[in-house]
Amino acid sequence: MTDPIPGFSKLTKEEKIEWLSNTYLANNPEAKNILQQYWNPNANLQQLHEEFTENTLSNYYLPFGLAPNFLINNELYAIPMATEESSVIAAASKAAKFWGKRGGFKAEVLGTQKIGQVHFMYQGDKSKLPDFFLHVKPRLLETVAPLTKNMEKRGGGVINLELRDKTTLLGDYFQLHCTFETKDSMGANFINSCLERFAETFKAEAAVYENFSASEKDIEIVMSILSNYVPDCIVRAEVSCDVKELADHEMSGEDFAAKFVRALKIAEAEPYRAVTHNKGIMNGIDAVVLSTGNDFRAVEAGIHAYASKDGKYTSLSHADVRNGKFRFWMEIPLALGTVGGLTGLHPLSRIALEILQKPSAPDLMKIVAAAGLAQNFAAVRSLITTGIQQGHMKMHLMNILNQLNATPQEKEVLVKHFKVHNVSHSAVEEQLEKLRS
Template structure:
């Protein structure tokens, strides 16, 4: 058994790799070579990447691709996506082309309200605390003026501070529930700085409040932190067309396509086992754009999946209807995104992604991300109710299988040509490759 390492963060990158190689890689020179081959030759760029996080030993690359032909609110965009999964970009691009000839995507930001909370323990009469809070609230807003000054110039700031009694769930537990508008910034640091100032004021002012007993003055701050659940930071994206324009399948007319599609969506609305996979497909599109634009996909995932459960049961994030011979398909999701701050001004590919998207505002990016999720979901459901999901997915996965088997360029060309007319499976690709090599 090895001893815990001391001062690891102070090791140089070479020292970290040597320590790793000695203890966990059996001094495998090839493993060390793999780590180093992903270092950037530009030392300044590599240092930038090293400083994004802690204890960096290499870079982990994801493919950076483009899904073209997205007509969104009348503007034609190519959407950058960072994702390793086969067929995601292809499916999104196919859906974009399909809807581009049917009026494109419409997207609207419904609200941009974000949330943060001060969680605290108070042992005393809640009515007295309500009176205290009513007097304190204007002073709380004044106390954060140095923090909010620049944000207010851009039209954002603190929107509201509410006192919430949560003692029914946890003894003596209360919170300041605060709403913010952070404009084009994701706003995590801004929100947390405001919350910590609120917490400091809350404790200090309670000590001087005459109506409190000694015990009531002793407020315990548990934590001050933003929430990634932002059910009022909402964006809606939708597509629609007449039924007679809906199907591009020779086997199904528009009405038949719509019937199957609506039933598939309804299953995702009522059956959580299906809903999770259904929504995962949506997140294929959402996360890929969130990553490419330097935003926090983990926060987005947590918030969106919580939103999918907001009515007490996990359900589909997309919905569909047919009214007056018009098919409509839409998504409504919470998205707390930023186009300034964080990696947006540091990571070269993030800056490029935002340039490709024509330097969007945070609201513009919300629309684009929601559209990407809707397009991805349409492509997936369309495949499921027509050809099946595996036909397209496995053809896109074919190159991964060939690379795993270290196929030569000539072998790849022959195998790809063979599977243009044959069903792809892992075993069938291996069999065909072995036959080719025996010849």
């Protein structure tokens, strides 16, 4: 059993790697070199990356690619994507090309408000709390004025502040439910700063409120934190065309539309399918969110919660056919920023936003939603025609060849071979053995 190491954070990067190599990687003589290979030779850039987080040993690279030809609201975009998964960028690009010839993607932001909450416990007379809240609300807003001043100049700030009784869910539990507009900033730090100021003032004012008894004055603040569930920060993306334009793989447009709609109905009805269906949407969304320096974990959490908003996990996207017209759409919550945070610190994130023509946060919401819808269309299209493995595994071929340590010459031969043969790990392994023998 390994002994705990005191003061690990105070060690230099080299000392951390040395300890790690001796303690957990003693049987891997290459580990130290691998970690050091990924250091950036530019010392300033390496230091910048190290300061993003703590106890940094190296950099973990992801491919930074581009999906071109996205026609969104009649404007052409090339969308940067950071992803390690084979076929994501190819699929998105193929879908973008398909819909670019059919009017492109239409996207609309339906709301941009975000939520934060002060969670607190109050054991006194419940009837007194609403009066206290009305009494203290002007003071609460006054105390955050220095924090909201600059945000209000940009058209944002605190939109609403209300008291919510949650005692039916948990005894003595109440909250200050706060609505914010953060404009082009994702706004997490702004929201959390306001909430903590609300909490401090709320507790202090309760302690001197004359209508509270001595015990009622002691309100317990449990926590003050933004919510990553943003059902009022919504974007809608849609594509549509005449059914006859959907003819695909020797399948008529009518048959394609019917199968596509049926596949979506299954995802709406069956949670086991819906999770994988929505994961396909997130393949496109996460890749753009990550490339632009936004918080993909927050986006994931909020979107999957939204998929359960009606009490059952279901598909985020929907399709129908009416009067000979095929429609495919989704509405999703997206809390994104184009200023502040990593968007302004990471050099590649800045490049990504420049590629996207320096969008506002609402414009980025539209772009990300279109990327997610494109990814979903490509996946469902494959599922109802050739099957998911044919295209996906061909894109995965190079990963398999690298796992099998194929040489450049072997890769060239096998790529040609698998242009006309189905790809699987065992099939690639077999052909490589034949080639080598």
